[in-house]
Amino acid sequence: MAQTQWIRMNHQQADTVLSQLSRQSGAVVFSRDVTEVSWRGLAFYSNYRLCRLINYATMPVFTMVYLTNGEEYIQLDGTANPIYTADEKDPIMLNEQNVIPYLEFFFSNVQGSDGDVFMLRDPHKIPFIDTFSAAQRQSIIDTFRPVSVSFDSAENTYKVRCGIHYGSALLGTTIVVASDGKISFTDQSVLVPGIYFPDSPYNKTER
Numbered sequence: 662m663a664q665t666q667w668i669r670m671n672h673q674q675a676d677t678v679l680s681q682l683s684r685q686s687g688a689v690v691f692s693r694d695v696t697e698v699s700w701r702g703l704a705f706y707s708n709y710r711l712c713r714l715i716n717y718a719t720m721p722v723f724t725m726v727y728l729t730n731g732e733e734y735i736q737l738d739g740t741a742n743p744i745y746t747a748d749e750k751d752p753i754m755l756n757e758q759n760v761i762p763y764l765e766f767f768f769s770n771v772q773g774s775d776g777d778v779f780m781l782r783d784p785h786k787i788p789f790i791d792t793f794s795a796a797q798r799q800s801i802i803d804t805f806r807p808v809s810v811s812f813d814s815a816e817n818t819y820k821v822r823c824g825i826h827y828g829s830a831l832l833g834t835t836i837v838v839a840s841d842g843k844i845s846f847t848d849q850s851v852l853v854p855g856i857y858f859p860d861s862p863y864n865k866t867e868r
Contacts (some may be wrong), residue, residue, distance in 0.1 A: 667699040667713065674698070678712060682727075682734055682835045689725065703766065704759040705795055705842075706751045709735075726770070730833065737770045739845075748842030757810050760819045760838055765775060767844065769863045775828035779862040787826070789863035791812040798858060806833050826862070 670678065673734060675698035682730040695718040701711045706708055713830040727734040728747045735743045744767060747753075755763060761780075765853040768778040790798060808823040821836040831853040837845045 665701065665704075665817060667701050668821075670698045670700060670828050678714075678729075685734060691720055696733065703762075705753050705755055705763045705766075706747065709751050739770070739772050741767070741771050745784075746837065746840060748770075753842040755819060755840060755842070757812060759817070760810055760821060761808065763842070764821060764836060764838065764844070771826060777861050777863060779826040779858075781805065781824040781826065782806070783833065789858050789860075793856065794857065797853065799816075800853045801831060801856070804831070806852075826856060826858060829857050831856050852860070 666740060670743065675696070676693060678698050679696065683690060691714055696756055697715045697717070699713045699715075701713070703710055706728075710730075711790075712727045712729045712734065714725045714727075721745045726737045728743060729735070730751075730805055731751075735747055737743050753763075754821045765780060768780060771778075779788065784802045787801060790801075793801070803822070806822065806824045808821065811820050812818075813820055817840045819838040821838065823834065823836065825832050826834075830851050833848070833852050834846050835848045837847060
């Protein structure tokens with residue numbers, strides 16, 4: 662099972678990572694004395710894991726996250742391309758147990774044109790729920806769709822039926838995840854309109 666918590670590297674390990682990154686084209690130079698380097702495993706990759714650099718010399722702190730196999734570092738930049746690159750190179754290995762963690766990893770690192778996509782796993786644990794009216798909270802509970810996963814052997818895809826928050830509404834949708842990690846959405850419908858998140862639902866230093 663992949664390590665799901667961030668593990669801080671020791672001084673020697675962090676120095677190795679920072680030295681490797683400094684040799685990359687267009688590299689951002691991090692001061693070793695004020696930079697924390699951590700890693701976290703991912704259940705759907707064999708060779709790649711997450712590497713997070715937090716520089717405490719700035720306020721707010723400056724964070725960069727990479728996918729790495731220990732030699733190559735692919736910076737996560739808010740688009741799907743870095744993840745799809747790792748999906749192809751590792752290659753990705755999806756199953757019914759890790760497709761949800763893959764989607765949560767994907768959405769926490771990729772923004773759509775209208776902001777973050779947040780999958781609803783529990784109607785009582787939606788970010789910023791305390792800012793919604795009582796009627797909105799009840800509508801969320803009444804329209805909640807439990808997450809379900811099925812495998813379409815004919816298309817070689819996983820179909821994840823769930824609710825998501827995107828833009829200014831809660832939506833019901835089916836997320837189609839191909840065996841190579843590419844995702845698409847079908848069967849979208851508005852469940853509860855007028856639901857606004859005042860900020861990102863993701864703590865970017867906990868991705």
